[in-house]
Amino acid sequence: MTTPLVTEPLMRRGVTEMAEPILAVESLVKEFDGFRAVDGVSFAVMPGEIRAVIGPNGAGKSTLFSLIIGELRPTSGKVTLDGRDITGLSTHKLMMRGLGCAFQATNVFWRLSVRECLEVAVTSRRRHSEKLFGKFAQDVDDEVASLLDQVGLSGLAQATSRDLSHGDQRALEVALALAMKPKVLLLDEPTAGMSPSETSRAVNLVRELVETNGITVLIVEHDVSVVFSLADVVTVMHQGQTIAEGPPDEIRKNPTVVEVYLGTSEFSKGLS
Known part of the structure; x- marks a missing residue:
């Protein structure tokens, strides 16, 4: 070793x-x-x-x-x-x-907005899948806002994922990985x-x-x-x-x- x-x-x-x-x-x-x-x-x-x-x-x-x-x-x-x-x-x-992963081939939810992508990821981690497209709790909203801020996408929260630039798509994928609270x-x-x-x-x-x-x-x-x-x-x-x-x-x-x-x-x- x-x-x-x-x-x-x-x-x-x-x-x-x-x-x-x-x-x-x-x-x-x-x-x-x-x-x-x-x-x-x-x-x-x-x-x-x-x-x-x-x-x-x-x-x-x-x-x-x-x-x-x-x-x-x-x-x-x-x-x-x-x-x-x-x-x-x-x-x-x-x-x-x-263990969080962001892949070379960008892997995001293309039809959702940037915010919606992160809401799905955060909610999935919290195991509240029944609320996936319902009203989100305040703590989920706060966590999504924090993730957007960390990767510099706050101004693009309502943009559709497929319309982002390549660099912004990669930033979103990093945010999706971070939503799982990785150690690595x-x-x-x-x-x-x-x-x-x-x-x-x-x-x-x-x-x-x-x-x-x-x-x-x-x-x-x-x-x-x-x-x-x-x-x-x-x-x-x-x-x-x-x-x-x-x-x-x-x-x-x-x-x-x-x-x-x-x-x-x-x-x-x-x-x-």
């Missing part, structure tokens, strides 16, 4: 070396017809940490994400959340245990398809969520410039395995990582 890293940003957030990992991946393997898409990956994420997983195309990042969130069952190995084995549990059960939030390519201004907004949103709410974040991301500006710890995958792990400054200079990414534009941007 990889020794958890306690970086300076984490120490400033009150995380010490005595803290226990909130999310751990242990010797995770996933085979498809004899091919190992994920090959013995291990890492431990500390409470309040922003952890990023990067790697060139085909490195196994998306498969790893699917294993953690329960979309795929591993061939071997396990995933733990708060010390409890959650390996292979359904995505729904994982959400109930505190997993973000799959959170800036994919975004303009530079939308990317900057998304980065700031993640920072604010961690600083304000104390949420732990695990990001699978292709844009290393985003990763290097945001993450406390970076895990680098190549051909299904972990080849490096450490703070962004170390990863940026790691010769093995540079060689793996050699000639790719995204890594060159991250170096600048």
